[in-house]
Amino acid sequence: MKHVTIKDVAKRLNVSISSISRAFNDKYDIKKETKELILKTAEEMGYHPNPIAQKLSQNKTFNIGVVVPEFINEYYSEIIIGIQEVFMAHKFQVLIMQSDENTDQELRNVKTLINSMVDGLIIAPTLKSNNMDFYLKQYQNGYPIVFMSRVEKNLPASKVLLDNEKWGFFATEHLIRQGYKKIYHLSGPKFLCVSTERTKGFKKAMAKHKISKDNFKIIEAGLFAKNGMEVIEDLIYNRDMPDAIFCFNDQVAMGVIKKLKSNGLRVPEDVAIMGHTETRMAELITPQLSSIFQPTYEMGKKTAELLLKLINEGSDQPETVLLNGVLNVRESSIRDKSVEF
């Protein structure tokens, strides 16, 4: 496992190490023939420049870091695939770290990556991240950071996110247009901005269509299937069942559907269900789940491009990319066709 170094090649060819370096870095001041000779014998000798040494010398690591709250769900996994695609094309390595929805772990991750001298950072904060001040300070000091997904629209930094309010609105309006009269919204935690945004969209739709306060309700549920199940249990217990529910995400929606079915309620005939942040399971369950598809792959690519620009050109103005979703209507929110409206 002995590595061939630049010196070995230099000695073999009786040239200076600078020439070897020049040959490998496509510098202008080297004769074409010597360059080719060098590259050829280097190849033969199995020489590869040592990235660590390059990094030390250039003070650049060609690594970037990605910190996500989790990648158990396909959401961040898909985003990362997009990120990786862009950076691999530019010879960057993508270091991924996950925070397990833990703000301390997140801070440790970020510090580890900064310490590892990554050239830039993509951060999707955890649920209750209280590290934003620290991140912003780094950003303002010129450290290239792009935020993703779970940040406020007015954060003074470059970021890529779905317009959650808008698509919360569309999801809700779809239910209204289907003729459902009593619509509840199971929101995520209220300290999670993507949740409050979606809730804002929900309220906006209620206002636009002049639905009275008696006919809608916002219930703080959570992120997971079990949160959805718990809420349904309560609603059943309280005999307070709407005819449509817009859930914070597909996981919650699936919990809701499960619980409704096990209590003999039919979806969508008794209660219509709308999810959000579509998962691949949406098509597989019965009934198929209506949801808002997020363009995860494009989110990843866009985020990566923003960071790449920040790394190469430095920051000028923070740039915010608001992406659009797709409303996928499936069985779970289609009103019985016999009902005209």
Add this chain to the structure above:
Amino acid sequence: MKHVTIKDVAKRLNVSISSISRAFNDKYDIKKETKELILKTAEEMGYHPNPIAQKLSQNKTFNIGVVVPEFINEYYSEIIIGIQEVFMAHKFQVLIMQSDENTDQELRNVKTLINSMVDGLIIAPTLKSNNMDFYLKQYQNGYPIVFMSRVEKNLPASKVLLDNEKWGFFATEHLIRQGYKKIYHLSGPKFLCVSTERTKGFKKAMAKHKISKDNFKIIEAGLFAKNGMEVIEDLIYNRDMPDAIFCFNDQVAMGVIKKLKSNGLRVPEDVAIMGHTETRMAELITPQLSSIFQPTYEMGKKTAELLLKLINEGSDQPETVLLNGVLNVRESSIRDKSVEF
């Protein structure tokens, strides 16, 4: 974004850089007071040792690489969490790369990581990986590599995997014991060893319980829900429906269930379904899906420990860890309770 270096601290305190280094590396030959003084002022000045320089100097990167075929499914994500846990405790960074089930991409990933001088590698090969010879050569040259999940039981290298034959056997035997008489197996691709192992287990159960050739069948399906759906379409078309199906994995099983239901067949009354490599969705769908749970987290931890040992102590004998699964019986494979057997 100017980094404070060891020299700055040395100048400030009027000591040599070697002393600073000694203070940070807990060397014995430094006075306790100076050490404390150094650590204190270093802290004040915001000095952190530059990992790149450390790596260059020590010829060790404290990075390890993990190459997985994908992490869209929760399986590898969970394993990675286990891996990360162990390595973070030992101050290693975990570089994750994914191959998108593409053997060329996989080779590129591995080479990139080796070039990046990671101290060790965990590899879960892609479907049709034809790079095993290359990996084994590296391993035999002393490069620390541990294989995971998708490798042959007799591969001459350290590895961690589920005993797929055994749990394929148990899954099948469960169906037999429930009284199902005609049992089909939807296998994965035949060049995927975890699939052939599970199939072996299926056959073994058939042999043990003396089920005649007319009453079981092995159909090569694939890895995804749509593969399961396609097979069911064929079976319906050919009027060739068993009363139980053991699917290669949960994804296939969910496709199967969906297709059965949309054709008016009930699960498990008409056809019982057994999955494998349990997903969290198993509990959420109707009917709840019986499956073989794989101890992903422990797999990750165990793999990481093996690699850590290999890195620190060098290789002696290749070690193979065969993990056990858990048979989780749920609604999809429980025979009507009125039937005694």
Add this chain to the structure above:
DNA sequence: TTCTTTTTCGGAAACGTTTCCGAAAATTTA
């Protein structure tokens, strides 16, 4: 006190590159 041993520290080489500077060689111009 003087000599030996131990503790503590500084100097310098080494890790493998890139890059600046200046010089030699090759080419062009006068």
Add this chain to the structure above:
DNA sequence: TAAATTTTCGGAAACGTTTCCGAAAAAGAA
């Protein structure tokens, strides 16, 4: 042919550490 310019290359410093070696300082033994 000589001078000026351009091309090509080597030497050496720099990146920020660790570590070896030997010396100074402190402590212990005689």
